[in-house]
Amino acid sequence: MTKDNGKKIGIKDIALKAGVSIGTVDRVLHMRGDVSAATQSRVLAIVEEYGYTPNVIARTLSSKKQLKIGIVIPDSSDRNPYWEMPILGISKAGGELSRFNTGIIEAYFDASVEASFREAFDKVLAQNPDGMVLNPVFGHNSLEEIRQLDEAEIPYVSIEVNVEGIDKLGHFGQDAQQSGRVAASLVAAGVPELSETLIIKQTSKKIFSKHIESRISGFLEYFSESSHKDTSLQVRPVIVEIDLSLKGEPETTLQQTLSQHPDIKAVFIPNSRAFLFADFIEQHNLEGYFVVGYDIIDQNIAHLEKGTIAFLIGHRPHVQAYNAIMALAEHLLSGKEIPAVNYSQIDIINKENITYYKNN
Amino acid sequence: MTKDNGKKIGIKDIALKAGVSIGTVDRVLHMRGDVSAATQSRVLAIVEEYGYTPNVIARTLSSKKQLKIGIVIPDSSDRNPYWEMPILGISKAGGELSRFNTGIIEAYFDASVEASFREAFDKVLAQNPDGMVLNPVFGHNSLEEIRQLDEAEIPYVSIEVNVEGIDKLGHFGQDAQQSGRVAASLVAAGVPELSETLIIKQTSKKIFSKHIESRISGFLEYFSESSHKDTSLQVRPVIVEIDLSLKGEPETTLQQTLSQHPDIKAVFIPNSRAFLFADFIEQHNLEGYFVVGYDIIDQNIAHLEKGTIAFLIGHRPHVQAYNAIMALAEHLLSGKEIPAVNYSQIDIINKENITYYKNN
DNA sequence: ATAATTTCCGTTAACGTACACGGTAATTCA
DNA sequence: TGAATTACCGTGTACGTTAACGGAAATTAT
Structure with a gap:
């Protein structure tokens, strides 16, 4: 399908092949208009033919605005120590993504108080994230908040709790x-x-x-x-x-x-x-x-x-959170698709193998 | 210790603060000489003070020469199907690293023929890798080859087999x-x-x-x-x-x-x-x-x-290989330290949880 | 003292992309 | 028919880094 003759093609090459400037190519790539239908299709044809994918590195360097990924999950200060685990994954993802100029906006809620979810959610939403990761522990009761994402066209993924009927990019959880x-x-x-x-x-x-x-x-x-x-x-x-x-x-x-x-x-x-x-x-x-x-x-x-x-x-809650964030970031940065359901491994742990499961 | 007033400092800022050009800063950073002792220490002081770390993104984009990581592991076409597993991790690492302009040179040897190790090793070495990942199944019998890396000052890590007495950056294996x-x-x-x-x-x-x-x-x-x-x-x-x-x-x-x-x-x-x-x-x-x-x-x-x-x-041979490559790459790209010993998790698998261990 | 080197350092053009800014045609309006 | 739009597209700069190139000052040689 796509030509794979060694080097990957760039915006400049496309411009050359299409006989236009890189500015024009950029316009069709970002659908910023001001391009005639003829040139647009010509450019798109070349993009298709050579299977152009943007260079994430160059994009990161060039783009002044940083990508923001919002996260809404239960608070670990709650009585349930379980909620500490995803946070580890969040930090790891945050560290790796920082060099791609993407930041993480986190807000925590009390898993026993339904109103606190809305509060945390709104707090993140107010900062205009480009994508969101949710743990919708209150399920359908949070539909009203989640709908806001659809309207604002903010893509999102869920972790832990898989709510049916919402337009998420994918779910990361356990079987x-x-x-x-x-x-x-x-x-x-x-x-x-x-x-x-x-x-x-x-x-x-x-x-x-x-x-x-x-x-x-x-x-x-x-x-x-x-x-x-x-x-x-x-x-x-x-x-x-x-x-x-x-x-x-x-x-x-x-x-x-x-x-x-x-x-x-x-x-x-x-x-x-x-x-x-x-x-x-x-x-x-x-x-x-x-x-x-x-x-x-x-x-x-x-x-x-x-x-x-x-x-x-x-079942590796930290990996779930990590994977969810990274998948969303990859989707936002380079348009990579996210599988609808992503189950993590089911680990069997006893006294003898616990050591190597502790700190990650 | 290091100043963390918001923004991370860049080579340009250092130049400004030191009253020199970015070219000079680059020269001291890369120890390319042609810099007076006075300015050198002045620049280094600022680097130290502000905790400068190079922007890997910009470096990747700028640097024309691609980083090469060599890998020498047993052949999976051997009778032992076990050796297929690390290869999965290698492909994954290769995919992720390709955008950082770093390539992987792999060579396989027959784990039952000692001479084949030398052959594969030399094949990789001939391509002047910037770092290497080895599975030294023949242990001390391969010391002669491994010594070449020390002489050529090529950093390396080992997987699977931990040979004592060699100057590796770290080992990735199992307990x-x-x-x-x-x-x-x-x-x-x-x-x-x-x-x-x-x-x-x-x-x-x-x-x-x-x-x-x-x-x-x-x-x-x-x-x-x-x-x-x-x-x-x-x-x-x-x-x-x-x-x-x-x-x-x-x-x-x-x-x-x-x-x-x-x-x-x-x-x-x-x-x-x-x-x-x-x-x-x-x-x-x-x-x-x-x-x-x-x-x-x-x-x-x-x-x-x-x-x-x-x-x-x-014990996740694919993760071992993946981690080894990624750690080496991070070391090469941004000077990150590698722990001496990295043990992977010991997984317990039975009929019921095998599903989620199969394809990764 | 003048020429030939060194020593040291600044300038500049990439790398691939984003985007503001102009600018030239074609088109519409008066 | 001339002026004002509009549609379309190219140029230039920036992001942080690398590295080639060249130039001025200091040093040495003649």
């Missing part, structure tokens, strides 16, 4: 269902005589936590499959919901549940709070629970190293 | 000992009543396979630790060595070993040939072996999905 299956496979391999399995959910009306449900669904799906039918009969999920905002929780519910279900051997916690259960069994000197949780945060790491948690599932 | 421990931890968790464990080595006199030994060492170490003393008594490693170049192997040795040791439940294969054992037990309709192997190559993936292999350990 939650599959990660539940991974957790299940570890339980299946690690607990020889499976009986009751405890699954702990967290009550939270606000946040869009579809992926928590998907993880559980994947977990149960695994055992319901033909190849594990023999074990599935014995899995007997015990699903409890705990409202951490209540005083005395999770103590009360855990104590009650464990005494009522003495056969529980495996515990699956489909969110980043596995350490709470681990804290509990540690304080009560309980043993013999095979605990599988999510996310590489300090509290979980500590228990992994002590052996209270057997496995953690990770 | 083989620790990955053996990871394998052991999976066996410990997955096989309830451990007894004899088969460890299969491959005879090979040529290649520098220290890491294979380290993997085994890590594997055994895990069970010998206090916390697993109870099980360790039963692990009883059965280590066999197979020479694949012999006719009838590995069939003969495997058949013999398995019949002699009926108690074997777990099999640890510290190289990428786990699929050979899996092929064997599949053909003979054997069951009940918990197989842990290395490397995400097609043959292993197939068995992972069928269940013949329980777990694979991965």
